[in-house]
Amino acid sequence: MSTYTVVTILVAISAFFSYLNARFLKLSGTIGIVTIATIASILIIVFGESIPSVNRFINALTAHMDLSDTLLDTMLGFLLFAGSLNFDINRLKGQIKPVLILSTIGVVLSTAIFGALFYVVSMLIHIQVPFVYCLLFGALISPTDPVAVSSILKKSKIPKHLETIITGESLFNDGIGLVLFITLSQIARQRKVEIPFGKIAQLFCTEVFGGLILGLIMAVIIYRLMKAVEDFQTIIILSLALVMSLTVLCSLLHFSGPLSVVTAGLYIGSHDLTSDEQGSRTRQFMERFWKLIDELMNTILFVMIGLQLLKLPFVDDYWRSGLLAIVVILIARGLSVWLPVTLLKRTLDLNYKSIFILTWAGLRGGISIALALSLRESKYKELIIASCYFVVIFSIIVQGLTLNKVIRLALNKKEPEP
Numbered sequence: 001m002s003t004y005t006v007v008t009i010l011v012a013i014s015a016f017f018s019y020l021n022a023r024f025l026k027l028s029g030t031i032g033i034v035t036i037a038t039i040a041s042i043l044i045i046v047f048g049e050s051i052p053s054v055n056r057f058i059n060a061l062t063a064h065m066d067l068s069d070t071l072l073d074t075m076l077g078f079l080l081f082a083g084s085l086n087f088d089i090n091r092l093k094g095q096i097k098p099v100l101i102l103s104t105i106g107v108v109l110s111t112a113i114f115g116a117l118f119y120v121v122s123m124l125i126h127i128q129v130p131f132v133y134c135l136l137f138g139a140l141i142s143p144t145d146p147v148a149v150s151s152i153l154k155k156s157k158i159p160k161h162l163e164t165i166i167t168g169e170s171l172f173n174d175g176i177g178l179v180l181f182i183t184l185s186q187i188a189r190q191r192k193v194e195i196p197f198g199k200i201a202q203l204f205c206t207e208v209f210g211g212l213i214l215g216l217i218m219a220v221i222i223y224r225l226m227k228a229v230e231d232f233q234t235i236i237i238l239s240l241a242l243v244m245s246l247t248v249l250c251s252l253l254h255f256s257g258p259l260s261v262v263t264a265g266l267y268i269g270s271h272d273l274t275s276d277e278q279g280s281r282t283r284q285f286m287e288r289f290w291k292l293i294d295e296l297m298n299t300i301l302f303v304m305i306g307l308q309l310l311k312l313p314f315v316d317d318y319w320r321s322g323l324l325a326i327v328v329i330l331i332a333r334g335l336s337v338w339l340p341v342t343l344l345k346r347t348l349d350l351n352y353k354s355i356f357i358l359t360w361a362g363l364r365g366g367i368s369i370a371l372a373l374s375l376r377e378s379k380y381k382e383l384i385i386a387s388c389y390f391v392v393i394f395s396i397i398v399q400g401l402t403l404n405k406v407i408r409l410a411l412n413k414k415e416p417e418p
Contacts, residue, residue: 006064014299030151031400037306062310068373071366075297077247077261082294083150084265091164098165098348101340103173107142110336111180114138117328133380136184140371143177146170148365151298152400157407166361174258175208211256215263232285301366318383322390334359353410360406364395
Protein backbone atom coordinates (compact mmCIF):
# COMPACT_ATOMS: atom_id res chain seq x y z
CA MET A 1 0.00 0.00 0.00
CA SER A 2 1.13 3.57 -0.68
CA THR A 3 1.35 6.09 2.15
CA TYR A 4 -1.62 7.98 0.73
CA THR A 5 -3.71 4.80 0.66
CA VAL A 6 -2.85 3.97 4.27
CA VAL A 7 -3.71 7.49 5.43
CA THR A 8 -6.98 7.44 3.48
CA ILE A 9 -8.01 4.13 5.03
CA LEU A 10 -7.11 5.35 8.52
CA VAL A 11 -9.15 8.53 8.08
CA ALA A 12 -12.12 6.50 6.75
CA ILE A 13 -11.94 4.04 9.67
CA SER A 14 -11.57 6.93 12.12
CA ALA A 15 -14.64 8.64 10.65
CA PHE A 16 -16.66 5.41 10.90
CA PHE A 17 -15.59 4.74 14.49
CA SER A 18 -16.33 8.37 15.41
CA TYR A 19 -19.82 8.01 13.93
CA LEU A 20 -20.47 4.80 15.88
CA ASN A 21 -19.35 6.47 19.09
CA ALA A 22 -21.34 9.67 18.51
CA ARG A 23 -24.45 7.77 17.37
CA PHE A 24 -24.52 4.86 19.82
CA LEU A 25 -21.91 4.78 22.61
CA LYS A 26 -21.88 8.55 23.25
CA LEU A 27 -18.64 8.31 25.23
CA SER A 28 -15.86 10.88 25.45
CA GLY A 29 -14.16 10.95 22.05
CA THR A 30 -10.89 9.30 23.04
CA ILE A 31 -12.49 6.65 25.25
CA GLY A 32 -15.11 5.78 22.64
CA ILE A 33 -12.60 5.55 19.79
CA VAL A 34 -10.19 3.32 21.74
CA THR A 35 -13.06 1.14 22.97
CA ILE A 36 -14.45 0.57 19.48
CA ALA A 37 -11.01 0.04 17.93
CA THR A 38 -10.05 -2.44 20.67
CA ILE A 39 -13.31 -4.38 20.29
CA ALA A 40 -12.87 -4.43 16.51
CA SER A 41 -9.32 -5.77 16.87
CA ILE A 42 -10.41 -8.49 19.29
CA LEU A 43 -13.25 -9.54 16.98
CA ILE A 44 -10.85 -9.73 14.04
CA ILE A 45 -8.42 -11.82 16.10
CA VAL A 46 -11.21 -14.18 17.21
CA PHE A 47 -13.16 -14.45 13.96
CA GLY A 48 -10.47 -13.50 11.47
CA GLU A 49 -9.96 -17.03 10.18
CA SER A 50 -13.62 -17.29 9.18
CA ILE A 51 -13.34 -14.06 7.15
CA PRO A 52 -9.87 -14.42 5.60
CA SER A 53 -10.20 -11.48 3.20
CA VAL A 54 -10.96 -9.02 6.02
CA ASN A 55 -8.21 -10.51 8.14
CA ARG A 56 -5.64 -10.15 5.34
CA PHE A 57 -6.72 -6.58 4.60
CA ILE A 58 -6.48 -5.38 8.21
CA ASN A 59 -3.19 -7.17 8.77
CA ALA A 60 -1.79 -5.60 5.60
CA LEU A 61 -2.92 -2.20 6.87
CA THR A 62 -1.36 -2.60 10.32
CA ALA A 63 1.83 -3.90 8.73
CA HIS A 64 2.20 -0.52 7.01
CA MET A 65 1.57 1.45 10.23
CA ASP A 66 4.69 2.30 12.21
CA LEU A 67 3.16 3.78 15.35
CA SER A 68 6.52 4.57 16.93
CA ASP A 69 7.86 6.66 14.03
CA THR A 70 4.47 8.12 13.12
CA LEU A 71 3.76 9.36 16.64
CA LEU A 72 7.21 10.40 17.85
CA ASP A 73 8.43 11.93 14.57
CA THR A 74 5.24 13.31 13.03
CA MET A 75 2.03 13.55 15.05
CA LEU A 76 3.32 14.38 18.52
CA GLY A 77 4.54 17.87 17.65
CA PHE A 78 1.16 18.89 16.20
CA LEU A 79 -0.75 17.41 19.14
CA LEU A 80 1.44 19.07 21.77
CA PHE A 81 1.37 22.45 20.05
CA ALA A 82 -2.43 22.31 19.82
CA GLY A 83 -2.69 21.42 23.52
CA SER A 84 -0.22 24.04 24.76
CA LEU A 85 -1.62 26.78 22.48
CA ASN A 86 -4.93 26.67 24.35
CA PHE A 87 -3.41 26.10 27.79
CA ASP A 88 -3.93 28.94 30.28
CA ILE A 89 -0.39 29.92 31.25
CA ASN A 90 -1.67 32.14 34.09
CA ARG A 91 -3.18 29.08 35.77
CA LEU A 92 0.11 27.26 35.24
CA LYS A 93 2.01 30.02 37.09
CA GLY A 94 -0.18 29.42 40.15
CA GLN A 95 0.61 25.68 40.19
CA ILE A 96 4.19 25.76 38.92
CA LYS A 97 5.71 24.10 42.04
CA PRO A 98 3.64 20.89 41.99
CA VAL A 99 3.93 20.72 38.18
CA LEU A 100 7.73 20.89 38.27
CA ILE A 101 8.06 18.48 41.19
CA LEU A 102 5.71 15.86 39.72
CA SER A 103 7.23 16.14 36.25
CA THR A 104 10.77 15.59 37.55
CA ILE A 105 11.04 14.00 41.00
CA GLY A 106 7.70 12.26 40.52
CA VAL A 107 8.83 10.56 37.29
CA VAL A 108 12.11 9.39 38.86
CA LEU A 109 10.28 8.03 41.92
CA SER A 110 7.66 6.29 39.80
CA THR A 111 10.33 4.70 37.60
CA ALA A 112 12.28 3.40 40.60
CA ILE A 113 9.20 2.17 42.49
CA PHE A 114 7.69 0.52 39.42
CA GLY A 115 10.99 -1.16 38.51
CA ALA A 116 11.54 -2.53 42.01
CA LEU A 117 7.96 -3.75 42.51
CA PHE A 118 7.67 -5.25 39.02
CA TYR A 119 10.98 -7.09 39.50
CA VAL A 120 9.99 -8.55 42.87
CA VAL A 121 6.42 -9.50 41.98
CA SER A 122 7.39 -10.92 38.57
CA MET A 123 9.84 -13.24 40.29
CA LEU A 124 7.07 -14.44 42.61
CA ILE A 125 4.94 -15.51 39.62
CA HIS A 126 8.00 -16.98 37.85
CA ILE A 127 8.44 -14.32 35.15
CA GLN A 128 12.16 -13.73 34.84
CA VAL A 129 12.90 -10.11 33.86
CA PRO A 130 16.27 -8.48 34.69
CA PHE A 131 16.09 -5.51 37.03
CA VAL A 132 17.42 -3.07 34.43
CA TYR A 133 14.59 -4.02 32.04
CA CYS A 134 12.06 -3.54 34.84
CA LEU A 135 13.46 -0.03 35.33
CA LEU A 136 13.38 0.53 31.56
CA PHE A 137 9.71 -0.47 31.54
CA GLY A 138 9.14 1.93 34.43
CA ALA A 139 10.83 4.78 32.55
CA LEU A 140 8.57 4.47 29.50
CA ILE A 141 5.34 3.91 31.42
CA SER A 142 5.80 6.45 34.26
CA PRO A 143 5.40 9.78 32.39
CA THR A 144 1.75 10.70 31.97
CA ASP A 145 0.69 11.10 28.36
CA PRO A 146 -0.19 14.68 27.32
CA VAL A 147 -2.40 13.54 24.44
CA ALA A 148 -4.50 11.15 26.52
CA VAL A 149 -4.62 13.55 29.47
CA SER A 150 -5.77 16.58 27.47
CA SER A 151 -8.38 14.68 25.48
CA ILE A 152 -9.98 13.02 28.53
CA LEU A 153 -9.63 15.77 31.16
CA LYS A 154 -11.38 18.35 28.97
CA LYS A 155 -14.68 16.49 29.56
CA SER A 156 -14.04 15.53 33.17
CA LYS A 157 -15.23 17.29 36.32
CA ILE A 158 -11.80 17.49 37.92
CA PRO A 159 -11.18 20.65 39.99
CA LYS A 160 -9.44 23.36 37.96
CA HIS A 161 -6.26 23.50 40.04
CA LEU A 162 -5.81 19.71 39.77
CA GLU A 163 -6.56 19.83 36.05
CA THR A 164 -3.81 22.44 35.68
CA ILE A 165 -1.36 20.28 37.64
CA ILE A 166 -1.97 17.05 35.74
CA THR A 167 -2.05 18.80 32.34
CA GLY A 168 1.08 20.82 33.08
CA GLU A 169 2.84 17.73 34.41
CA SER A 170 1.99 15.75 31.27
CA LEU A 171 3.34 18.54 29.06
CA PHE A 172 6.68 18.85 30.88
CA ASN A 173 7.55 15.35 32.13
CA ASP A 174 8.90 14.32 28.73
CA GLY A 175 12.41 15.62 29.45
CA ILE A 176 13.25 13.54 32.52
CA GLY A 177 11.29 10.53 31.20
CA LEU A 178 13.17 10.50 27.91
CA VAL A 179 16.55 10.90 29.62
CA LEU A 180 15.78 7.98 31.92
CA PHE A 181 14.58 5.86 28.98
CA ILE A 182 17.67 6.55 26.84
CA THR A 183 20.09 6.02 29.74
CA LEU A 184 18.51 2.77 30.86
CA SER A 185 18.36 1.57 27.25
CA GLN A 186 22.12 2.09 26.94
CA ILE A 187 22.78 0.32 30.24
CA ALA A 188 20.56 -2.61 29.17
CA ARG A 189 22.42 -2.95 25.86
CA GLN A 190 25.87 -2.71 27.43
CA ARG A 191 24.95 -4.86 30.42
CA LYS A 192 26.65 -2.44 32.79
CA VAL A 193 25.37 -1.73 36.27
CA GLU A 194 27.28 1.51 36.87
CA ILE A 195 25.33 4.70 36.22
CA PRO A 196 27.25 7.38 34.28
CA PHE A 197 26.00 10.43 36.19
CA GLY A 198 28.10 12.86 34.13
CA LYS A 199 26.69 11.55 30.88
CA ILE A 200 23.17 11.62 32.30
CA ALA A 201 23.58 15.27 33.35
CA GLN A 202 24.94 16.19 29.93
CA LEU A 203 22.13 14.35 28.16
CA PHE A 204 19.52 15.95 30.40
CA CYS A 205 20.84 19.47 29.85
CA THR A 206 21.09 18.97 26.10
CA GLU A 207 17.62 17.46 25.75
CA VAL A 208 15.74 19.69 28.15
CA PHE A 209 17.43 23.09 28.04
CA GLY A 210 18.24 22.80 24.36
CA GLY A 211 14.60 22.09 23.59
CA LEU A 212 13.33 24.91 25.81
CA ILE A 213 15.72 27.51 24.38
CA LEU A 214 15.18 26.52 20.74
CA GLY A 215 11.41 26.50 21.21
CA LEU A 216 11.46 29.96 22.78
CA ILE A 217 13.73 31.47 20.11
CA MET A 218 11.68 30.08 17.23
CA ALA A 219 8.42 31.13 18.91
CA VAL A 220 9.62 34.72 19.32
CA ILE A 221 10.65 34.89 15.65
CA ILE A 222 7.40 33.39 14.34
CA TYR A 223 5.31 35.54 16.69
CA ARG A 224 6.91 38.71 15.35
CA LEU A 225 6.21 37.55 11.80
CA MET A 226 2.58 36.84 12.74
CA LYS A 227 2.14 40.31 14.23
CA ALA A 228 3.42 41.91 11.03
CA VAL A 229 0.58 40.49 8.89
CA GLU A 230 -3.21 40.31 9.13
CA ASP A 231 -3.78 37.52 6.63
CA PHE A 232 -5.30 34.54 8.43
CA GLN A 233 -3.94 31.95 5.99
CA THR A 234 -0.39 33.27 6.36
CA ILE A 235 -0.60 33.11 10.15
CA ILE A 236 -1.80 29.49 10.01
CA ILE A 237 1.00 28.55 7.60
CA LEU A 238 3.54 30.22 9.92
CA SER A 239 2.25 28.17 12.88
CA LEU A 240 2.50 24.97 10.83
CA ALA A 241 6.03 25.89 9.75
CA LEU A 242 6.95 26.52 13.40
CA VAL A 243 5.85 23.07 14.54
CA MET A 244 7.40 21.21 11.61
CA SER A 245 10.68 23.15 11.80
CA LEU A 246 11.06 22.52 15.52
CA THR A 247 10.44 18.80 15.05
CA VAL A 248 13.14 18.54 12.37
CA LEU A 249 15.68 20.79 14.13
CA CYS A 250 15.30 19.00 17.47
CA SER A 251 15.82 15.67 15.75
CA LEU A 252 19.03 16.93 14.13
CA LEU A 253 20.35 18.64 17.28
CA HIS A 254 19.23 15.88 19.71
CA PHE A 255 17.03 18.28 21.66
CA SER A 256 13.69 17.40 23.24
CA GLY A 257 11.15 17.98 20.46
CA PRO A 258 8.09 17.77 22.72
CA LEU A 259 9.47 20.32 25.21
CA SER A 260 10.46 22.61 22.35
CA VAL A 261 6.99 22.50 20.78
CA VAL A 262 5.26 22.95 24.15
CA THR A 263 7.40 26.01 24.90
CA ALA A 264 6.54 27.50 21.52
CA GLY A 265 2.83 26.77 21.97
CA LEU A 266 2.74 28.34 25.43
CA TYR A 267 4.53 31.46 24.17
CA ILE A 268 2.31 31.94 21.10
CA GLY A 269 -0.82 31.17 23.11
CA SER A 270 -0.01 33.71 25.84
CA HIS A 271 0.62 36.65 23.51
CA ASP A 272 -2.01 38.59 21.58
CA LEU A 273 -1.40 39.09 17.89
CA THR A 274 -2.97 42.56 17.96
CA SER A 275 -5.14 44.50 20.39
CA ASP A 276 -7.93 45.25 17.92
CA GLU A 277 -11.01 43.24 16.95
CA GLN A 278 -9.29 41.83 13.85
CA GLY A 279 -6.53 40.35 15.99
CA SER A 280 -9.09 38.79 18.31
CA ARG A 281 -10.87 37.13 15.38
CA THR A 282 -7.56 35.89 13.98
CA ARG A 283 -6.71 34.38 17.36
CA GLN A 284 -10.08 32.59 17.47
CA PHE A 285 -9.63 31.26 13.94
CA MET A 286 -6.15 29.96 14.76
CA GLU A 287 -7.35 28.28 17.94
CA ARG A 288 -10.24 26.65 16.06
CA PHE A 289 -7.87 25.44 13.34
CA TRP A 290 -5.53 23.81 15.86
CA LYS A 291 -8.46 22.38 17.79
CA LEU A 292 -9.58 20.67 14.56
CA ILE A 293 -6.03 19.36 14.00
CA ASP A 294 -6.00 18.12 17.60
CA GLU A 295 -9.32 16.28 17.30
CA LEU A 296 -8.47 14.73 13.91
CA MET A 297 -5.02 13.49 14.91
CA ASN A 298 -6.27 12.28 18.29
CA THR A 299 -8.91 10.18 16.55
CA ILE A 300 -6.46 8.70 14.06
CA LEU A 301 -3.85 8.07 16.77
CA PHE A 302 -6.20 6.13 19.04
CA VAL A 303 -7.58 4.14 16.11
CA MET A 304 -3.97 3.16 15.38
CA ILE A 305 -3.44 2.19 19.03
CA GLY A 306 -6.51 -0.05 18.98
CA LEU A 307 -5.66 -1.67 15.65
CA GLN A 308 -2.06 -2.29 16.72
CA LEU A 309 -3.41 -5.11 18.90
CA LEU A 310 -3.56 -7.16 15.70
CA LYS A 311 0.24 -7.02 15.54
CA LEU A 312 0.51 -8.56 19.01
CA PRO A 313 -0.12 -12.30 18.60
CA PHE A 314 1.83 -12.81 21.81
CA VAL A 315 -0.64 -10.96 24.07
CA ASP A 316 -2.11 -14.29 25.22
CA ASP A 317 1.31 -15.28 26.56
CA TYR A 318 1.71 -12.12 28.65
CA TRP A 319 -1.66 -11.50 30.25
CA ARG A 320 -0.22 -12.12 33.71
CA SER A 321 2.54 -9.57 33.26
CA GLY A 322 0.01 -7.13 31.77
CA LEU A 323 -2.33 -7.35 34.76
CA LEU A 324 0.66 -7.14 37.08
CA ALA A 325 1.88 -3.99 35.32
CA ILE A 326 -1.54 -2.32 35.75
CA VAL A 327 -1.50 -2.86 39.52
CA VAL A 328 2.15 -1.89 39.90
CA ILE A 329 1.89 1.35 37.90
CA LEU A 330 -1.09 2.47 39.98
CA ILE A 331 0.89 1.83 43.18
CA ALA A 332 3.98 3.54 41.75
CA ARG A 333 1.94 6.53 40.59
CA GLY A 334 0.25 6.87 43.98
CA LEU A 335 3.52 6.71 45.92
CA SER A 336 5.31 9.07 43.51
CA VAL A 337 2.59 11.66 44.20
CA TRP A 338 2.14 10.91 47.92
CA LEU A 339 5.83 11.11 48.88
CA PRO A 340 6.49 14.64 47.51
CA VAL A 341 3.16 15.90 48.85
CA THR A 342 3.89 14.47 52.30
CA LEU A 343 7.44 15.83 52.46
CA LEU A 344 6.56 19.21 50.93
CA LYS A 345 3.00 19.58 52.14
CA ARG A 346 3.20 23.28 52.95
CA THR A 347 4.94 24.08 49.68
CA LEU A 348 2.58 22.14 47.42
CA ASP A 349 -0.67 22.86 49.28
CA LEU A 350 -2.28 19.55 48.28
CA ASN A 351 -4.33 17.25 50.49
CA TYR A 352 -4.72 13.48 50.42
CA LYS A 353 -7.96 13.69 48.44
CA SER A 354 -5.98 15.46 45.74
CA ILE A 355 -3.41 12.63 45.80
CA PHE A 356 -6.17 10.10 45.12
CA ILE A 357 -7.47 12.12 42.15
CA LEU A 358 -3.98 12.82 40.75
CA THR A 359 -3.17 9.12 40.95
CA TRP A 360 -6.24 8.01 39.01
CA ALA A 361 -5.97 10.88 36.51
CA GLY A 362 -2.38 9.95 35.61
CA LEU A 363 -3.22 8.50 32.21
CA ARG A 364 -0.90 6.65 29.85
CA GLY A 365 -1.25 6.66 26.07
CA GLY A 366 0.45 6.44 22.71
CA ILE A 367 3.83 7.83 23.79
CA SER A 368 4.45 4.88 26.13
CA ILE A 369 3.54 2.43 23.35
CA ALA A 370 5.73 4.28 20.84
CA LEU A 371 8.71 4.13 23.21
CA ALA A 372 8.10 0.43 23.88
CA LEU A 373 7.99 -0.28 20.14
CA SER A 374 11.27 1.63 19.70
CA LEU A 375 13.16 -0.73 22.02
CA ARG A 376 16.07 -2.67 20.55
CA GLU A 377 15.40 -6.34 19.89
CA SER A 378 15.72 -8.56 22.96
CA LYS A 379 13.87 -11.48 24.49
CA TYR A 380 12.15 -9.05 26.90
CA LYS A 381 10.84 -6.63 24.27
CA GLU A 382 7.63 -8.57 23.58
CA LEU A 383 6.79 -8.76 27.29
CA ILE A 384 7.27 -5.01 27.73
CA ILE A 385 5.24 -4.12 24.63
CA ALA A 386 2.36 -6.45 25.49
CA SER A 387 2.29 -5.34 29.14
CA CYS A 388 2.46 -1.70 28.04
CA TYR A 389 -0.66 -2.24 25.90
CA PHE A 390 -2.52 -3.65 28.89
CA VAL A 391 -1.64 -0.55 30.93
CA VAL A 392 -2.58 1.92 28.17
CA ILE A 393 -5.91 0.26 27.30
CA PHE A 394 -6.80 0.06 31.02
CA SER A 395 -5.71 3.66 31.55
CA ILE A 396 -7.75 5.13 28.71
CA ILE A 397 -10.89 3.01 28.97
CA VAL A 398 -11.21 2.08 32.66
CA GLN A 399 -9.59 5.10 34.30
CA GLY A 400 -11.09 7.44 31.71
CA LEU A 401 -14.63 6.09 32.16
CA THR A 402 -14.47 6.12 35.96
CA LEU A 403 -12.56 9.37 36.47
CA ASN A 404 -15.63 11.47 37.27
CA LYS A 405 -16.87 8.85 39.75
CA VAL A 406 -13.48 8.80 41.45
CA ILE A 407 -13.54 12.61 41.66
CA ARG A 408 -16.99 12.59 43.25
CA LEU A 409 -15.93 9.86 45.67
CA ALA A 410 -12.77 11.71 46.69
CA LEU A 411 -14.57 15.04 47.13
CA ASN A 412 -17.64 13.42 48.77
CA LYS A 413 -19.97 14.78 46.12
CA LYS A 414 -23.33 13.18 45.38
CA GLU A 415 -24.17 11.69 42.00
CA PRO A 416 -25.96 14.36 39.93
CA GLU A 417 -29.63 13.66 39.28
CA PRO A 418 -30.59 12.96 35.65
